[in-house]
Amino acid sequence: MKVKRIILFVTAGLFVTTTELFANEVTETLELHSQALDMIWLVLAAALVFFMQAGFAMVETGLTRAKNANNILMKNLMDFSAGALAYWAIGWAIMYGVSSAGFFGTNQFFLAGADSSLFRDWMFQVVFAATAATIVSGAMAERTKFSSYLVYSVFVSALIYPISGHWIWNCDGWLANAGFHDFAGSTVVHSVGGWIALAGAILLGARKGKYFEVAGKKQARAIPGHNMPLAALGVFILWFGWYGFNAGSTLSGTDLSIGLIAVTTTLSASAGAVASMITSWIWFKKPDPSMSLNGALAGLVGITAGCAVATPLGSIIIGLTAGILVVLSVEFIDKVLHIDDPVGAVSAHGVCGAWGTIAVGLFANTDDIKGLFYGGGFNQLGIQTLGVLSVFVWAFGIGLLLFISIRKTIGLRVSETEELQGLDIGEHGSEAYAGFQIFSTQ
């Protein structure tokens, strides 16, 4: 009896110990796997977002004239390359370093003290910084001095983008603390780019021949882009990359909202394209390809802030509104304000980014954030509007300041002769389409 009891006791004891050991091992393995999933998902998503650079390059090249294609390509290559170096040296530290009163970061310059998870996070963030920087290229296309654009690229990735980014995406940022929600960067990335683009386009002035006067009234002339297939390819590439942009912003491969985010992103982009096609069909009598492409981008920019908190139906309404808004905005900026934005960057990124951010205050439907339409009252809407306005004042204001300083020192715009001949020859001494005959009558 006694022996039996002892055996039983020992067996039970052994069982408990092994189970405990086994449990520890399982926890460790799970932890390792979840870290691995985060690593894989974020680096993969970063690569997707990086590919959006190709999308921007193609959209901008397609929507401008053949004589400036090399210049656009160089700008897109360099705003990433110069921007990435600047974001490594200064940008990351200002955005994610230890916060000084919620306004800017103060340590981790040159990624000091980085470990594998910081490398991972930097990789994911640098492609966002580059996205904000490259938006400006399109609005300032066909007339900006290349060297001036290089200077701009460094400043935007080192200072302008990281500071407003700090307010919102650093957990100690003042807007983050106020409860401002911008999941993947409608405001942080797209509006910032859009508002700097607006400042740049205003200070540069219109391309030669863009506006003419009839009986004392300024009228807009169309300067058609030279390659719509490239522009369309660019939009599809951007859309493809956006799955990394939005779904990657879960910052975790084990976050199961990735599915919802991919769905809201798809629906909003589709709704945006449909809405701007219909708007252009009614307004211009024909469904306009270039405007419909802008509409898809508008839908994507619009859903970026709320992709994780909106319902699928909500995302469709956000996209539809963005699609209509982008057409109205393009027409308003061109025909009323007479600001020359060759690719509609201010409308697609600035205006629709602001709309998407405000839309969070209307359409959010989660336990943490409830928008106006889901019984959340005006609180979130107010915070979202405050964020949109603060970022507008910051990005547009500092954009004006930066471009005025550049204009006073090294000059912002190429000479008239160079503009007529094309920036490819003037700035880069080579043409994009050697062996082709190109009409350069504008």
Add this chain to the structure above:
Amino acid sequence: MKLIVAYIQPHKLNDVKQELFKVDVVKMSVTNALGCGQQMGYHESYRGVDIEVNLLKKIRIEIAVNKEFVKPTVDAIIKGARSGNIGDGKIFVTNLEDCIRIRSGETGNEAIG
């Protein structure tokens, strides 16, 4: 009947067309052309290797007119295309033997107008 052929700077096409419309000359053919004159060329470089480009992009306009339209047409082209710099272009006026409108079979002065 005269055939007027003008080589102008590409970016002046719009101005020239507008001046021509003002004197009721609305029929013309326009083609891309390459040409070299006094303007000389410029240098491009491809991967560090120099390329001398001396054929510049020009626009060729052809207009067939009746005699009384020669002066207004030439004047309009000059007004639209002239900047005073080398490279503004040239206008050639030649006699035109005949002109036939394909659709109606009209010939000569009637076919031009």
